[in-house]
Amino acid sequence: MQLQMDVTSLEAFLAQEFPQVAGMFAIERLGEELVVRLxxxxxxxxxxxxxxxxxMFALADVGIYLAILARIGPxxxxxxxxxxxDFLRKPAAGADLLAHVRMLKLGxxxxxxxxxxxxxxxxxxxxxASMTYAIPPKAVQPGP
Amino acid sequence: MQLQMDVTSLEAFLAQEFPQVAGMFAIERLGEELVVRLxxxxxxxxxxxxxxxxxMFALADVGIYLAILARIGPxxxxxxxxxxxDFLRKPAAGADLLAHVRMLKLGxxxxxxxxxxxxxxxxxxxxxASMTYAIPPKAVQPGP
Amino acid sequence: MQLQMDVTSLEAFLAQEFPQVAGMFAIERLGEELVVRLxxxxxxxxxxxxxxxxxMFALADVGIYLAILARIGPxxxxxxxxxxxDFLRKPAAGADLLAHVRMLKLGxxxxxxxxxxxxxxxxxxxxxASMTYAIPPKAVQPGP
Amino acid sequence: MQLQMDVTSLEAFLAQEFPQVAGMFAIERLGEELVVRLxxxxxxxxxxxxxxxxxMFALADVGIYLAILARIGPxxxxxxxxxxxDFLRKPAAGADLLAHVRMLKLGxxxxxxxxxxxxxxxxxxxxxASMTYAIPPKAVQPGP
Numbered sequence: 140m141q142l143q144m145d146v147t148s149l150e151a152f153l154a155q156e157f158p159q160v161a162g163m164f165a166i167e168r169l170g171e172e173l174v175v176r177l178x179x180x181x182x183x184x185x186x187x188x189x190x191x192x193x194x195m196f197a198l199a200d201v202g203i204y205l206a207i208l209a210r211i212g213p214x215x216x217x218x219x220x221x222x223x224x225d226f227l228r229k230p231a232a233g234a235d236l237l238a239h240v241r242m243l244k245l246g247x248x249x250x251x252x253x254x255x256x257x258x259x260x261x262x263x264x265x266x267x268a269s270m271t272y273a274i275p276p277k278a279v280q281p282g283p
Numbered sequence: 284m285q286l287q288m289d290v291t292s293l294e295a296f297l298a299q300e301f302p303q304v305a306g307m308f309a310i311e312r313l314g315e316e317l318v319v320r321l322x323x324x325x326x327x328x329x330x331x332x333x334x335x336x337x338x339m340f341a342l343a344d345v346g347i348y349l350a351i352l353a354r355i356g357p358x359x360x361x362x363x364x365x366x367x368x369d370f371l372r373k374p375a376a377g378a379d380l381l382a383h384v385r386m387l388k389l390g391x392x393x394x395x396x397x398x399x400x401x402x403x404x405x406x407x408x409x410x411x412a413s414m415t416y417a418i419p420p421k422a423v424q425p426g427p
Numbered sequence: 428m429q430l431q432m433d434v435t436s437l438e439a440f441l442a443q444e445f446p447q448v449a450g451m452f453a454i455e456r457l458g459e460e461l462v463v464r465l466x467x468x469x470x471x472x473x474x475x476x477x478x479x480x481x482x483m484f485a486l487a488d489v490g491i492y493l494a495i496l497a498r499i500g501p502x503x504x505x506x507x508x509x510x511x512x513d514f515l516r517k518p519a520a521g522a523d524l525l526a527h528v529r530m531l532k533l534g535x536x537x538x539x540x541x542x543x544x545x546x547x548x549x550x551x552x553x554x555x556a557s558m559t560y561a562i563p564p565k566a567v568q569p570g571p
Numbered sequence: 572m573q574l575q576m577d578v579t580s581l582e583a584f585l586a587q588e589f590p591q592v593a594g595m596f597a598i599e600r601l602g603e604e605l606v607v608r609l610x611x612x613x614x615x616x617x618x619x620x621x622x623x624x625x626x627m628f629a630l631a632d633v634g635i636y637l638a639i640l641a642r643i644g645p646x647x648x649x650x651x652x653x654x655x656x657d658f659l660r661k662p663a664a665g666a667d668l669l670a671h672v673r674m675l676k677l678g679x680x681x682x683x684x685x686x687x688x689x690x691x692x693x694x695x696x697x698x699x700a701s702m703t704y705a706i707p708p709k710a711v712q713p714g715p
Contacts, residue, residue, distance in 0.1 A: 227675055269701070371539060
C-alpha cells in the first residue's frame with residue numbers, strides 16, 4: 140500500500156500527540172517494513188540491566204501505530220484493542236532495541252500489525268508482538 | 284494454595300528488586316484474589332487523560348507477578364514469557380486503576396495468571412490480561 | 428445486558444447455521460454466565476485420551492459466539508478476529524468439557540468474551556480463552 | 572539450527588501419533604521455513620464455503636509442532652501451552668490453506684513458533700498464529 144506520510148511527518152506527529160514518549164523513539168527505516176528504535180536508558184531497565192516488559196510493549200505499540208499512520212495518514216484516535224506478546228530472550232545489556240514492523244491487515248475499521256524486536260547487533264529476536272487497532276470512521280485528518 | 288508471603292513482605296520485596304517502579308503500586312487486598320492499585324500520575328497518561336497501554340501492561344504484569352510470589356515465595360528470577368491483553372474501554376480520567384488478579388495455574392515450571400483492570404469506582408473492566416511466567420528450577424530464596 | 432434469545436432459539440440457530448458441528452454442543456445454562464458442553468467423542472481425542480487443542484478452541488469459539496448472540500440476537504455474520512488461549516492442564520480422559528463464558532465488552536462493532544474450560548467434575552480449569560468478534564453494522568436479523 | 576528429521580520421517584511420525592488427522596495435512600517444504608498444506612474438504616467448511624476457525628487453529632498447531640520436531644527429533648509429548656491467532660481475511664472458497672511456519676525460539680523447555688496462513692494462490696494472509704510448546708525434559712525418543 141502506498142505511504143501517506145514520510146519519516147519527518149511521522150516523527151512530527153509523534154512529538155505533537157505523544158510529547159511524553161516521543162523522544163524515546165526514532166524511526167530508522169520506512170517502507171514495506173518499518174524499523175523503530177527504542178533509545179534505551181535507565182528508565183527502561185530492570186535489575187540485571189535487562190529492558191523491562193512494559194518498555195518492549197511500548198516499543199511494539201508505537202512501531203505498529205506508526206506503520207498504520209504511514210499508510211492512512213495522521214489519525215490520533217486509532218486505539219489498540221488487542222496485544223499479544225511473546226518474550227523470547229533476555230535483551231542484551233546496554234543495547235538499544237529495534238522493532239521491525241510489518242502490517243498484516245489494513246481494513247476500514249481494524250488494522251493488524253506485527254513486530255519482531257531485536258537487541259541492536261543481535262541476530263535472534265528478543266520478543267514478538269502482534270497488535271490490533273480500531274480505526275475510527277472518518278477520523279482521517281490533515282497532517283501536521 | 285496457601286500463601287507464603289503477606290502484603291508487607293511482598294511490598295518490601297518489590298521495593299528491593301524493582302525500586303524504579305515499586306512506588307507506583309500498592310497492594311489493596313491479598314487472598315484467593317489479589318488486588319493491586321496503580322497510582323496514576325502524569326507519567327501514565329496519554330492525550331485526553333487516558334492511561335497508556337504500557338501502564339496497563341505494567342500493572343497486570345506486576346499484579347500477576349506478586350500473586351505468584353505470594354504463593355511460591357520471593358523468586359526474583361521468574362520471567363514473563365507470554366502476555367495477551369484486550370483493551371476494552373477508555374479508563375476514566377483522573378482515576379487510579381485496580382487490577383484484580385487470580386492464578387489459573389501454578390506448575391513447577393510455568394505459572395499462568397489473569398488480571399481484570401478497572402478504573403476505580405467503575406463497574407465495567409477497562410482491560411483484561413493473561414500472562415505466563417517461567418519459574419526457574421530451585422530459584423526459591425529466603426524472603427527479604 | 429438483557430438477553431434477546433433463550434436456550435431453545437440459540438440451539439435452533441446453531442443447528443440451522445452450523446449443522447456440521449451443532450450436535451457436538453449443548454447449552455447447559457444461560458444467564459450472566461453461559462455454560463456450554465462439548466460432548467466429547469472419539470473425533471475430539473488425541474493419543475492418551477486427551478481432548479485436542481482444536482476441539483477446545485472450537486468449544487470456546489462456539490460458547491462466546493452464543494453468548495454474543497444471546498445479547499444481540501441472531502447475527503450469522505459475526506466473525507472471530509482474534510483468539511488467545513492458554514492450555515493449563517490435561518483434560519480428564521472420558522469426560523465432557525464445559526466452557527463457562529462471560530462477556531467483557533459488547534460494543535457496536537467489537538465484542539470480547541472469555542471462557543474458562545473445565546473437564547466435567549474437576550475443579551481446576553483445563554484452558555482459558557479470550558476472543559474478539561467483529562459485529563457487522565446493521566446485521567441484526569429476525570430470529571429463526 | 573540443523574534439522575534432525577526429513578519430510579518422510581515427519582509424515583510417518585504424524586501418521587503414527589495422530590492417525591485421526593494426519594491425512595488432512597501434507598508437508599510442502601522443509602527448511603528454515605516449513606510449509607504445511609491443509610487439504611480442505613467439507614469437514615473444514617462453514618456456511619458460505621469459508622474454512623472454520625478451528626481448522627485454521629489445527630493447521631497452525633500441526634505446522635509449528637512439525638517445525639519443532641524437525642529440529643529436536645520425534646517427541647510425542649511436546650504440548651501446546653499458549654496460542655494467539657489473528658483472523659485477517661476470509662479464506663478463498665474451494666482453496667487449500669498453506670501455513671508458512673518459522674521458529675522464533677527453541678529453548679530447553681519452551682519453543683515458540685509462528686505461522687502465516689494463506690489461501691493457496693492468494694498473496695495476502697488469511698490468519699497469523701503464534702504458539703508456545705512445553706518440551707518435556709529428556710523426552711527425545713528414537714524416530715519411528
